[in-house]
Amino acid sequence: MTSGAPASETIAAPAALLPQELDLARLIVSVLSLEVAPEEIAPEAPLFNQGLGLDSIDALEIALAVSKTYDVKLRSDDERNHRIFASLRSLSAYIETHRAR
Amino acid sequence: MSATLKPGEAAPPGAPEWTTARERGSLALARFMVWLVRRVGWWPGHLLLYPIALYFLAASPRPRAAARAYLARALGRAPRLPDLFRLYFAFASTILDRAFLVTGEAARYRIEVRGLEALQARIAAGQGCVILGAHLGSFEALRLVADRGCPVDLAVMMHEANAARLKAVFDALGGAARQAAVIPLGTAEAMLRARECLERGGLVGLLADRAPRAERVLEVPFLGAPAPLPTGPHLLAAVLEAPVLLAFGIWRGPRHYEVRFEPFAEPLPPGREGRAAAVAERVRRYAARLEAVCREHPYNWFNFYDVWRRDAA
Numbered sequence: 540m541t542s543g544a545p546a547s548e549t550i551a552a553p554a555a556l557l558p559q560e561l562d563l564a565r566l567i568v569s570v571l572s573l574e575v576a577p578e579e580i581a582p583e584a585p586l587f588n589q590g591l592g593l594d595s596i597d598a599l600e601i602a603l604a605v606s607k608t609y610d611v612k613l614r615s616d617d618e619r620n621h622r623i624f625a626s627l628r629s630l631s632a633y634i635e636t637h638r639a640r
Numbered sequence: 641m642s643a644t645l646k647p648g649e650a651a652p653p654g655a656p657e658w659t660t661a662r663e664r665g666s667l668a669l670a671r672f673m674v675w676l677v678r679r680v681g682w683w684p685g686h687l688l689l690y691p692i693a694l695y696f697l698a699a700s701p702r703p704r705a706a707a708r709a710y711l712a713r714a715l716g717r718a719p720r721l722p723d724l725f726r727l728y729f730a731f732a733s734t735i736l737d738r739a740f741l742v743t744g745e746a747a748r749y750r751i752e753v754r755g756l757e758a759l760q761a762r763i764a765a766g767q768g769c770v771i772l773g774a775h776l777g778s779f780e781a782l783r784l785v786a787d788r789g790c791p792v793d794l795a796v797m798m799h800e801a802n803a804a805r806l807k808a809v810f811d812a813l814g815g816a817a818r819q820a821a822v823i824p825l826g827t828a829e830a831m832l833r834a835r836e837c838l839e840r841g842g843l844v845g846l847l848a849d850r851a852p853r854a855e856r857v858l859e860v861p862f863l864g865a866p867a868p869l870p871t872g873p874h875l876l877a878a879v880l881e882a883p884v885l886l887a888f889g890i891w892r893g894p895r896h897y898e899v900r901f902e903p904f905a906e907p908l909p910p911g912r913e914g915r916a917a918a919v920a921e922r923v924r925r926y927a928a929r930l931e932a933v934c935r936e937h938p939y940n941w942f943n944f945y946d947v948w949r950r951d952a953a
């Protein structure tokens with residue numbers, strides 16, 4: 540599936556998103572109707588406060604969309620929540636580890 | 641529309657007035673009242689409310705000016721000194737009563753309940769509910785009724801600073817079980833806890849008349865002038881597709897409360913389409929209901945800051 544894409548293109552992108560990160564970025568942008576292109580979200584930038592400037596209700600919407608799309612439920616009693624929601628990359632990594640395959 | 645909430649930030653410099661001086665004063669007062677009524681009982685505590693209310697009325701010009709401006713709107717005339725005293729006295733009374741109500745010592749209280757059927761129907765249907773209140777009358781009186789008539793969880797969401805203060809009062813009263821049900825707002829976890837509570841068929845209570853700086857607000861007509869009210873509580877209910885009830889614990893006189901539940905909104909269908917408009921409509925309607933209660937019971941409004949000032953909320 541990726542055989543056609545030359546490696547140089549991936550490297551040339553300003554912020555190299557992994558395919559699953561790009562999918563998640565698209566989901567977030569669509570769910571929150573953000574005025575930013577999914578490709579432009581820096582994977583390591585904070586999602587909340589600075590960075591994308593999302594708030595806790597946005598976080599809730601993301602959590603709901605994630606559970607619908609990936610069947611991964613984010614729970615309040617997870618002590619890692621702070622790290623999970625830290626950036627696009629950390630949230631994506633969490634989903635990849637826990638999603639049903 | 642999307643603004644930043646700062647989790648864990650307690651009363652930053654330039655915070656709205658209500659997160660600072662007056663809240664500190666009322667916490668000290670609450671602690672003192674708890675101490676007092678534990679030792680001497682309700683009556684001496686009640687008599688002391690007269691000098692206490694006078695002291696607060698005399699000692700703090702800024703809250704007094706705000707109270708005067710509010711009363712002028714709610715009463716529809718220039719407030720006189722006895723009007724101001726009644727407001728301060730009612731406020732002090734609810735603080736005294738909190739010390740009793742929070743420990744469940746409500747035997748001598750007359751508490752009239754209206755509209756409980758609306759709440760019970762939701763509970764019977766196993767449907768989690770968002771309950772919106774205001775800094776009006778006593779939230780504890782309301783909680784007492786909810787606790788009695790309610791076999792499900794009740795979680796109250798509060799801004800970090802207020803939650804910490806409330807926790808201090810609960811700690812003083814030794815109510816560990818109750819304090820666990822206070823969720824500090826502003827984090828992803830808080831929102832997930834609200835969702836989980838609603839999923840269990842529980843109740844999530846929020847006060848929808850104050851917003852910290854930089855939270856999402858909408859200016860809506862309130863007692864004759866536009867006031868910035870928070871949209872967050874309504875948005876939360878919409879996102880979680882929960883029905884909404886209003887609840888007020890109105891102070892009617894010494895050891896006398898009227899607790900009211902009113903159906904407010906049905907669950908909103910999922911998706912963003914039409915949501916912003918629905919939320920705006922709800923903020924307006926909430927303000928209109930609040931206005932009606934303020935006109936009916938003008939001495940129950942316990943927001944001692946300028947609620948109409950744009951940067952106050």
